[in-house]
Amino acid sequence: MPRHLLSLHDFSKEELVSFIERALQLKKERNQGVVHQQLAGKTIGLIFEKPSTRTRVSFEAAMYGLGGQVIFLSARDTQLARSEPLKDMARVMSRYVDGMVVRTFGQDVVDELAAYATVPVITALTDLHHPCQILSDIMTVREKKGGLEGLKIAWVGDGNNMANSWIQAAGKFGFELTLACPEGYEPDAGILALSRAETKRSITLVRDPGQAVAGADVINVDVWASMGQEEEQAERLQVFRAYQVNTQLLAGAPHDCIVLHCLPAHREEEITDEVLESAQCVAFDQAENKMHIHKAILEKLIA
Numbered sequence: 001m002p003r004h005l006l007s008l009h010d011f012s013k014e015e016l017v018s019f020i021e022r023a024l025q026l027k028k029e030r031n032q033g034v035v036h037q038q039l040a041g042k043t044i045g046l047i048f049e050k051p052s053t054r055t056r057v058s059f060e061a062a063m064y065g066l067g068g069q070v071i072f073l074s075a076r077d078t079q080l081a082r083s084e085p086l087k088d089m090a091r092v093m094s095r096y097v098d099g100m101v102v103r104t105f106g107q108d109v110v111d112e113l114a115a116y117a118t119v120p121v122i123t124a125l126t127d128l129h130h131p132c133q134i135l136s137d138i139m140t141v142r143e144k145k146g147g148l149e150g151l152k153i154a155w156v157g158d159g160n161n162m163a164n165s166w167i168q169a170a171g172k173f174g175f176e177l178t179l180a181c182p183e184g185y186e187p188d189a190g191i192l193a194l195s196r197a198e199t200k201r202s203i204t205l206v207r208d209p210g211q212a213v214a215g216a217d218v219i220n221v222d223v224w225a226s227m228g229q230e231e232e233q234a235e236r237l238q239v240f241r242a243y244q245v246n247t248q249l250l251a252g253a254p255h256d257c258i259v260l261h262c263l264p265a266h267r268e269e270e271i272t273d274e275v276l277e278s279a280q281c282v283a284f285d286q287a288e289n290k291m292h293i294h295k296a297i298l299e300k301l302i303a
Contacts, residue, residue, distance in 0.1 A: 003301055004114040004121045006107075007129040008168040009194070016172055020139045022296035023289070030065065036295075038303050039068035045097040048124070049075040049104040054263060054287055055124050055132075059101050062294035068302075071097065090116035099302045120301040127161055127226075128188065133262050134165040136293040138173070140286040141218055144258050148175045154216035154253075155179040156209045157243050157270055158236075159187030162222045162262060170203050171195030178204045180212035182239050209243050213253040220260045221245045221270050237269065246272045250280065258282050 008016065026036065044063050046056060051074070060070045078089070090113045093100055100117060102110050103124035114121040123129055138148065145151060153170070155163050159181040167187055170177035171194065179187060186205060196203050206212055213219050224240040225233045245259060259271075259281040267273045275281055 002118060002120045004117075005131060005297060005301065006110055006114055006121065006123050008131045008134065008165055008172060011172075013172045013174075016135065016169075019135055019293060019296045019300065020142060022300065023135075023139050023292040024142070026295045026299075027289070027292040030292075036065060037067035038299050039063065039066035039098075042068040042098040042302055043096075044068065044070055044099040044101055044298065044302070045093055046070060046072045046124075047078060047093075047100055047102045047104070048073070049109075050125060052103060052125070054290060055103060058287075058290040059124065059294050059298075061291050062298055065291070066295055066299060068098075068298070086112040087116040089113070090121075091118070094118040099298065122297060122301065125161065128164060129168075130161045130165045130262075131168075132293060132297060133162065133290065134169050135297070136289040137166075137220070137260055137262070137286060138169060139289045139293055140260065140282055141258070143285070143289075144282055145217060148173050150175075151217040152176045152178065152215050153218040153220065154212040155181075155220045156212055156245055156249075157181065157221055157240060158185050158224055158226070160222060160226055162220070163187040164191045166220060167191050167195045167203060170201065171198035174199050174201050176201045176203075178202075178206060178212040178216070180206050180209040180243065182243065183207065185239065209245075209249055210252050213249060213257070216253050216257055218258055218260060219245060219250070219253060222262055223264070223266055224270050240270065244270060244272065245275055247274060250275065260286055263287055 063070045094117045099120045101122045101124045105127050107126045107128040110123050123131055153175055155166055164187050224236045261271055261283040263283055265271055265276055
């Protein structure tokens with residue numbers, strides 16, 4: 001049976017650490033000029049109902065960087081737009097490719113594809129989870145802070161898929177996590193309860209962003225309106241105005257804290273241009289690390 005990556009909950013702490021350790025090694029070897037061919041002769045299908053620049057390019061670069069091939073399918077290129085049963089698509093695609101990387105809206109889509117596929121299915125994003133992104137974020141924290149032990153991590157903004165996956169990561173890795181979300185925009189309650197039961201460290205939900213960043217070693221921020229929420233944009237701009245990551249908010253955090261943003265950023269909305277361009281913000285290192293963590297995931301699940 002293939003091993004799927006549908007959410008961080010599917011893997012143990014040791015397995016998640018192994019992804020990060022391998023990504024760090026692959027990054028080091030690439031910088032040394034090592035040519036990788038672990039996936040020569042292998043092909044993955046990128047099935048993207050939601051468009052993306054960084055996720056698509058980083059997965060394609062990762063697969064090509066391991067010697068493999070990529071077939072990209074947008075929503076209009078697949079039978080999903082014409083209501084083909086997912087179980088049929090999963091069984092057919094499994095005969096063409098060695099793995100499927102899926103970026104879609106509902107978690108039920110990747111769950112059903114995985115139930116019928118005979119090759120690995122990897123969640124590149126759903127409205128509920130964003131596991132690969134969080135692994136690249138933790139890889140970045142590891143590089144900048146030396147590890148996760150004893151760290152306090154803060155999330156500021158919407159309780160979206162990124163927040164959900166950070167909560168799962170806190171449950172697995174055991175770091176302290178504080179999330180500042182407005183009322184009505186909290187993360188998934190089931191994920192929060194399950195992750196709290198997994199760890200002895202605190203996973204706390206607050207309203208005040210200043211409370212969240214106090215003492216934080218890492219501050220996370222994401223857009224206020226995700227793809228598919230465009231009609232809520234004006235309302236969300238009002239609700240989240242107090243949750244902007246700016247110099248005033250950072251003044252309440254340790255001077256050596258780092259700021260993460262998974263990009264693309266709406267400058268002067270969830271994060272100011274000044275903070276995004278500052279030495280504290282490591283968003284572009286974080287973006288590069290997506291490619292390296294994708295290499296590690298593809299290698300371990302497909303090779």
